[in-house]
Amino acid sequence: MSISQTVNITCPSCGTKQDVRLYDAINVKTDPELKDALMQNMLNRIQCSGCDLNFRVDKPLMYNDPKLGLLIHWVPETEEMGREEILDEFEESLERMNAQMPADQKAPRVRLVLSRVELVELIFMLEKGLNQRVVEYVKYSIFTRNPEKADPKTHRLLLNVEDSTDEEFCFVLQDVASQELGQILRYGRGAYDSMMELYEENSAEFTEMFPGPLISARELLLEDEALGQ
Numbered sequence: 001m002s003i004s005q006t007v008n009i010t011c012p013s014c015g016t017k018q019d020v021r022l023y024d025a026i027n028v029k030t031d032p033e034l035k036d037a038l039m040q041n042m043l044n045r046i047q048c049s050g051c052d053l054n055f056r057v058d059k060p061l062m063y064n065d066p067k068l069g070l071l072i073h074w075v076p077e078t079e080e081m082g083r084e085e086i087l088d089e090f091e092e093s094l095e096r097m098n099a100q101m102p103a104d105q106k107a108p109r110v111r112l113v114l115s116r117v118e119l120v121e122l123i124f125m126l127e128k129g130l131n132q133r134v135v136e137y138v139k140y141s142i143f144t145r146n147p148e149k150a151d152p153k154t155h156r157l158l159l160n161v162e163d164s165t166d167e168e169f170c171f172v173l174q175d176v177a178s179q180e181l182g183q184i185l186r187y188g189r190g191a192y193d194s195m196m197e198l199y200e201e202n203s204a205e206f207t208e209m210f211p212g213p214l215i216s217a218r219e220l221l222l223e224d225e226a227l228g229q
């Protein structure tokens with residue numbers, strides 16, 4: 001089941017107020033059209049009745065794919081709510097959820113993302129059966145080996161699953177401020193496969209590097225930088 005509510009929204013351009021339906025959670029098994037809307041950047045999008053402005057309202061969204069057993073919480077990072085606050089709040093809600101679970105049951109795993117592009121990237125990645133921690137490890141090595149091209153402070157590195165092949169992964173740099181996509185970086189699939197072997201031998205090392213719920217090479221690098229490492 002998907003969950004939505006009616007919210008009174010003010011147009012950022014002309015100030016017209018209107019009631020719109022916004023989604024808090026989507027179940028892509030029962031409502032596959034909502035997944036299409038999300039992928040096409042049409043979910044929680046509004047057309048202003050006053051000035052025709054088309055804009056997206058970013059709010060926390062739970063993505064649920066029961067077939068793949070996938071729960072991803074997208075909590076938009078904003079000026080008022082930075083990643084630290086988001087992580088703290090996420091921890092607290094996980095604790096509340098765990099406290100409510102019967103003693104013999106574990107709360108389901110929930111992954112966290114901070115932007116829509118990362119949500120879409122992660123859905124493609126997991127649907128292809130790729131390992132998120134290993135992909136982020138690959139990104140980590142791209143970031144650290146190409147500091148002049150890929151700066152985590154200003155750029156995201158996104159895996160483009162659709163343009164990747166059996167031989168190569170195709171990554172694209174995104175400017176965080178302008179959202180514009182830029183340079184494409186290719187990475188041999190063989191290196192991912194050998195990394196996967198390492199993962200299967202000793203996954204603890206990867207889990208230690210990316211404990212979750214936010215599994216992100218960029219966040220890890222920004223955190224290290226903030227700590228002065």
Ligand SMILES: [Zn+2]
Nearest residue numbers: 011014048051
């Ligand atoms: Zn308007």
